[in-house]
Amino acid sequence: MSDAEVKPAVHEWFGGAVRVLFVHAHPDDETITTGGTLAALAEAGLEPLLVTLTRGEQGEVVPGPLEAMAAAHGLAVVRQNELKNALAMLGLERHVFLGVPPARAADLEPTIYEDSGMSWLPDGRAGASENASADSLTTVPAVESLTDLLAVANDSGAGAIVSYDDGGGYGHPDHVHAHCIARAVAMALQLPFWEIVSGDVADIGADTNADTVADTAVEAHDISPWYERKQAALRTHTTQLSVDGDDIVHVGGQRHPIGRVERFRRVDDPLR
Template sequence: MSLDDGVVRVLFVHAHPDDETLATGALIIELVDRGVDVQLVTATRGERGDIVAEVFAHDPDPETLSAIREGELSHASNILGIGERYWLGAAPARAPGSVTRRYLDSGMEWVGPGLAGPSPFVTSDALVSAPLDEVTNDLIALIDAIRPSLVVSYDDAGGYGHPDHVRLHDATLAACRATHASFAEIVAAPGDGVEWFELAHRLPVVAAALGAHASQVRVDGTDVVHSGGQRHAIPASVGLRRA
């Protein structure tokens, strides 16, 4: 299935606020401009994300940072043109009969250049601590509720290895199999079976959406600078591979 073949609603499944823009912002804008209804479910508030230096006079506590990042996500989503947004663990992205829960950021640590691995400090309420079936069933509930033409999330490596990304790949793939929904994983380079999008003309809007995530990243011309100082060009191309 190509994105030109009857795709009318796409659900993006992301782990933390800013992932939607960093990984798929240009594609979201492209789809919205084509008249596609883009919806987003975010699993955590990114409570353990590092903060850009000097954004706040004092580093906020996790609860305050969660509220800040919720606001940043709302602002960025409006800029990108996202229709409906959901939090994983809250209806309709919660399995029927289950009490609402809040999945927390699992954290990570760098284990190599550009490669993340598990944090040594994972809490019992973190996304990766939840049973895979629970996360999967929450996504099944959302897919059943909104009936997307296509569901998009990370590849099996989570893009760069973040444990929350990997968990969402596994849960999203399982949920799509259970509901017979079409699933596409995000890939960073062209290749066999990849639908590739060159979207440099979307850069100004992506930059504006990244600017909304001021606690996490800084925009410097056509570059994005992360809280740890890592710098790279704002992503202007992305691929989808059907799983």
């Protein structure tokens, strides 16, 4: 597919916004849920910016030789390298970790927000972990991460902000926190906020023509032209998942298809 064929449709995504800011909790989240969209926006010259909130220190590791590597070097270091390689596969050049300039409030020393961890609840969703450190994203006063995200959103000239829904997709505390601060920043800067549609609605096939699903307006991105890039990026996150054909297999054994359609819902706050 040529640039002439790709760019017109992609330029209409997110209401035609340029420099869309994506807020993700851990390395690999960006590719699993928004990898094709990021690749498309980058290829179209729309300069998407990814802010990753933590380095995924609390993630489990796929059993095997990678466990020794993560133990020797530290999982945070390994996952940072995996993310770097994934972004290269997606063609994404603009990325920063929260707490590091330009994603740090003025006059504050750089900081690291650590992964808060999670535990599985009886209903199958994720909940808080008892092992969250004093430096974890959800333990540090929320005003700090909020101010950092506000700084980078304002300075980067973001035209819209994308993050998880208010349940964090599957409940992980860091995902819920990402939603809260991303939505608050969007409201403060009067920017459109788009939540990632996950679950059964997101898995509806690419041949769906309806603009609404379950009575809710949803913008569907057919990322088929960038599917191979997304698949290649997923393969770089080797400590967290494996790619089996067209499926993702997570460290816990959960399996689901690699999405060829990525869906987003615009959420308008009452004060906007």
